Amino acid sequence: MAKGTVRYWAAAKAAAGVAEEPYEAETLGQALDAVRTRHPGELARVLRRCSFLIDGDPVGTRGHETVRLAEGGTVEVLPPFAGG
Template identity: 45%
Template sequence: MAETKVIRVRYWAAAKAAAGTDSDDVPVAGPTTLADLRAAAVALHPGTRLAEVLAACSTLVGDRPVGRADPASVVIEAGSSVEFLPPFAGG
């Protein structure tokens, strides 16, 4: 039997509020793009503002910031962790 592969997605602040949880384990068949991972995460939380919030988030893959890279070009390996960090006010 094939082992289930997942990417651990962690949500912070407004993303956590929109998802209603602080994390999800998103099942994947293998490496996936950040764009596809975002779509899968949003699909886990229908009827929420999660898509809108994630579009505004900074993203870390492991401990590496994604920056302004095209989400369709960012490849994430199964077993990785991804963190969505909404803009924070204050200091």
Template identity: 50%
Template sequence: MGPVTVRLFAAAREAAGTSETTVEAATIGEVLDALSQRFEDLGPVLTRCSILLEGTRTTDREVPIPEGATVDVLPPYAGG
């Protein structure tokens, strides 16, 4: 398990009060759990977000995270 850079966008950024953080995690599920514990208001937002690991969307909580990887948290958005 190593440090993972997490970038938060839009409503996720607002709920966490930051646009970027680092968590110790080995899987996507561990990242999401760590974020929910660290930022109380972020938990409900995460259920609606897309999660990207190195730019590739994933819904599998068991996906391993390579060392030095970046995870992006993107809430749904509307607009044109």
């Protein structure tokens, strides 16, 4: 299992109650399943609307179970932003 950091932004940060936390997972899907288990409720709802960056690269429409995570990597959880 790869170990790294999940970073939450904006509404995801508020729902998680933390700015970041560690992950231990092989795929983005596994990491998000663990996040939902640790933070049931509002964060699980917010995650449905989020986009994700893995080590700075957008996940886009790829299936989360197909996105491999690297040792020491970073998952950025980005809710929709307004304004500009």
